[in-house]
Amino acid sequence: MHTTDAIITCAALEKHYTRGGETVRVLESIDLSLDRGAFVALMGPSGSGKTTLLNLFAGIDRHTAGSLTVDGHDIAHLSRAALAAWRAACVGYIFQLYHLVPVLTAYENVELPLYLQPLSRRERHRRVSEALDSVGIADRYAHYPRQLSGGQEQRVAIARAIVTQPALLLADEPTGDLDRVAAAGVMDLLAHLHRDRGQTIVMVTHDPATAHHAQRTVFLEKGRLLETPEVRR
Amino acid sequence: MISRAALMGLVTLAWHGLVRRPTRSGLVVAGVTVAVFLFCTVDAMRTGVERATSRASQETALIVYRQNRFCPFTSALPQYYENAIRKIPGVVSVTPVKIVVSNCRASLDVVTFRGVPSEAFAKDHATHASSDAMANWLKRGDSALIGRELADRRRLKAGDRFTAAGVDAYVAGIMESDAPQDQSSAFVHLPFLQEQSKRGSTGGIVTQFDVRISDPTKLDEVALAIDAQFATDQTPTTTRAETAHVARAATDVIALIGFARLLGFAALAAVFALVANAIVLSMRSRQREVSVLQTLGFGGAHLATLVMVEAMLLGSVGGILGAGASYATVALARTAFTMEGVAIAVPPSIAIATLGLVIAITLSLAAGVVPALIAARQSIVAGFRS
DSSP, X not given: OOOTTEEEEEEEEEEEEEETTEEEEEEEEEEEEEXXXXXXXXXXXXXXXXXXXXXXXXXXXXXXXXXXXXXXXXXXXXXXXXXXXXXXXXXXXXXXXXXXXXXXXXXXXXXXXXXXXXXXXXXXXXXXXHHHHHTTOGGGTTOOGGGSOHHHHHXXXXXXXXXXXXXXXXXXXXXXXXXXXXXXXXXXXXHHHHHHXXXXXXXXOSOHHHHTTSSEEEEEETTEEOSSOXXXX | OOOHHHHHHHXXXXXXXXXXXXXXHHHHHHHHHHHHHHHHHHHHHHHHHHHHHSOOTTOOXXXXXXXXXXXXXXXXXXXXXXXXXHTSTTEEEEEEEEEEESOSSSBSSOOEEEEEOHHXXXXXXXXXXXXXXXXXXXXXXXXXXXXHHHHHHHTOOTTOEEEETTEEEEEEEEEOOSOHHHHTEEEEEHHHHHHHHOSSSOTTEESEEEEEESOGGGHHHHHHHHHHHTXXXXXXXXXXXXXXHHHHHTHHHHHHHHHHHHHHHHXXXXXXXXXXXXXXXXXXXXXXXXXXXXXXXXXXXXXXXXXXXXHHHHHHHHHHHHHHHHHHHHHHHTOEEEETTEEEEOOOOHHHHHHHHHHHHHHHHHHHHHHHHHHHHOOHHHHHHO
């Protein structure tokens, strides 16, 4: 287990829930440490618990047992409100289905998380423009999600995730709904963010080609980390 | 605590959410508009009745009517009663009035002729008509001074002739007076109306006496004294304060407005149900959107505020439109109920419009409370699974 400047550390992490009177163990005994500045891929078959683990990292779901520290915060002990504030400051999340707000333009979607920060209008504008520019979508700022292609929507979603300059960028199957060309563009963009900005990225994928962009790949199966093979590049 | 920037963002988001879903928002706003319009208009009617029938502490006006008669057609009093009434202590002035109406029942289009003593009327109403109009009225025996509301309703102007209730009169001018009875009446010379009404032997017969007294605290005392004066006469009288006289004449209308007011309250209940339904359906279809906002860092307070702002905007826009439309309608229509020769004006009121708006916003906010709490407590993961 790595402890040197780890951004995520979890020990004996468990996630259970009850369905129909039966306890379902989604994650069991997860011990993991991810370095700050790393680009990590979480791989595994469907139902292995990849997305659940990512959601725990993002603080959008609570673990049942064990400990989880993200960016120095023991998030199990944060209240609902504190957890929301922490997410706003520390986490950027990219969804497989983009999840842009349909009634907002690309610009307004990217601006959305900045309302939670004490920024002037001018500073918000500067950051949104910079984020849209960095994902190559600056000429589409006034377009609504329905007027964008899947690849463009995902780029806007990435801009929305990075506009707050989060310590941790989490991506759940970011290319899962895209064609090959658009997927390659999105992965190049994530690799660029990691390489040039030192952005920490944890990405869930089931596609080895997509995972190949990551420095490190962690495998999950039936809610457990596989001892091997963990790939490091 | 929500920061100012976050609040502005939530208002912007709520506004965009409503404006860019025009069909849904438009239908809700239309419903709120109609409900608030109905409430404000009914309340304007109620206010008109209340003003006309509530006795003011300084009221000094009495109406002397034929006992057990409830309509100008049947109230016939000898004009010579005037002198006897004038001698009763406390009485300042007595005006014999002959009233002829085109329709004795409650209606929005009644022409009321009021036959009045010429010189006394000209003196009392000198400021309500131009000097030319008043001179013209005094000069011609068949002339009438027309209240503004009646003139507008019948499109009459000075120099016209018009016939109603069997009376044919020449329009000498238009009267500008705030009193509802003046606005919807045609004032003619008393002998002319007595002659024109042609209901048997009408000479020296009037419908009522308008009496002014000096001390408002003695209103009932003077009324009793008047009735006592004629109690054993062939035509005994019933004397009431003017407001009580209007209230008696308007009994049916008061009952109707009381019922209409229930409809107004039902309309407000509809506002609550409409906004609550719209917000609940909206939030149900936007559970993923709520989860996205939560993932971005919006907390329970933010989401509750977002829902409440949406509800408030729906209520505000609908309230402004409904209250504004009601105010404009009442102001432009200059409506007055007339029954048994008594007119009750429906006054436009900023206070009623404001009340309608405040109630619409309050009910909308109340309607948003439960959906706001649901949104604030929604599980992020469950929202994405929905």
